[in-house]
Amino acid sequence: MEKLDSKQKIIIEPTVPFDFNSTFHKPDHFPSGDNEWEQGIRWQTMLWKDKRLGLKFIDKENTNIAVKVFSSSELSQDFIKSLKKELMYRYCLDLDLKEFNEEFENHSLLGPIIEKWKGMRPIHSGSLYEYTVIMIMLQNCTVKRSVNMLQRLFENYGVKLSYDDKELWSYWEPEDLEKVTGEELRELKLGYRAKFLDRISKQFAQGKVDEFKLREKPREEQKEALLKLYGIGPASVGNLLWEVFRNYSKIEHISPWERKIYSKLFFDREPDNPASEESLLSYFEEEFGKYQMLAVHYIWEDLWWKRKNKDIAWLEELINL
DNA sequence: CATCAGGGCCCTG
DNA sequence: CAGGGCCCTGAT
Numbered sequence: 001m002e003k004l005d006s007k008q009k010i011i012i013e014p015t016v017p018f019d020f021n022s023t024f025h026k027p028d029h030f031p032s033g034d035n036e037w038e039q040g041i042r043w044q045t046m047l048w049k050d051k052r053l054g055l056k057f058i059d060k061e062n063t064n065i066a067v068k069v070f071s072s073s074e075l076s077q078d079f080i081k082s083l084k085k086e087l088m089y090r091y092c093l094d095l096d097l098k099e100f101n102e103e104f105e106n107h108s109l110l111g112p113i114i115e116k117w118k119g120m121r122p123i124h125s126g127s128l129y130e131y132t133v134i135m136i137m138l139q140n141c142t143v144k145r146s147v148n149m150l151q152r153l154f155e156n157y158g159v160k161l162s163y164d165d166k167e168l169w170s171y172w173e174p175e176d177l178e179k180v181t182g183e184e185l186r187e188l189k190l191g192y193r194a195k196f197l198d199r200i201s202k203q204f205a206q207g208k209v210d211e212f213k214l215r216e217k218p219r220e221e222q223k224e225a226l227l228k229l230y231g232i233g234p235a236s237v238g239n240l241l242w243e244v245f246r247n248y249s250k251i252e253h254i255s256p257w258e259r260k261i262y263s264k265l266f267f268d269r270e271p272d273n274p275a276s277e278e279s280l281l282s283y284f285e286e287e288f289g290k291y292q293m294l295a296v297h298y299i300w301e302d303l304w305w306k307r308k309n310k311d312i313a314w315l316e317e318l319i320n321l
Numbered sequence: 322c323a324t325c326a327g328g329g330c331c332c333t334g
Numbered sequence: 335c336a337g338g339g340c341c342c343t344g345a346t
Binding site: 145186 | 338339340342343344
């Protein structure tokens, strides 16, 4: 365990409008040992430029965010500057929602949801590598199993950080897994995902993927690069393009479990008789144009917030906890 | 107890 | 380009 005693503060002014809680808490994300949320506060560990950080985001009435940065050693001004820039990117704090809001404020389904969550942003708290790990852990298993696998990885390769009366796990670096054998990972009950994680960590450690260069590339090039990662296919790549590379213009793939939920949400069709992938895709295209993924995100998150407050029977059957 | 599908992907034919 | 196999887990 690493104690983080050094402390600094960053003030961030997000673009207007902004909503703290729906941005910093995503009820559809499975619980993970690297973060915690309560009304107006999110704790999040972060690995940035070889330093392990404990972050505490504090809401200032949806206009500012105070970020307390805990670390084990003093941080330079340059470091803080680069960190602030990265936080802006990961939490989408410079996103301009004006056009989106105006275009859909009168939409029968989306309009009221935009009104309710005005200023919500998509986020990804981790790096591309970290997010890729999550994608692998999600594949072909229940949420409970995903949670367990990630937790075992934290306990074996991560570092627990202690700050602000919290103890949270921080990720390992791809290099840390380079020397770990596939068999060792199998013992953590990752199943066949062990091979994926093993090979992907090597690909990252050897510099075969450059997250920051990829951010500048067009969607098709990003997609091509991501599909070279061993174990990343059409379902995972869609999520990575959206969540890590902020590509909200297009949806290309809908997995069967999502298809059932979307069918109910958009067409009011029962899960045992879901709409086809094609009909959903063309509906999204026609209805939401270049904001497809962002629009669906708003509707999707709204559903999960509703579920957080009250059981939704039809949904429970479909989410495979 | 056995069987099976599951928040996919790889590989083969 | 369709379909089998893959690790494990928990539901039936």
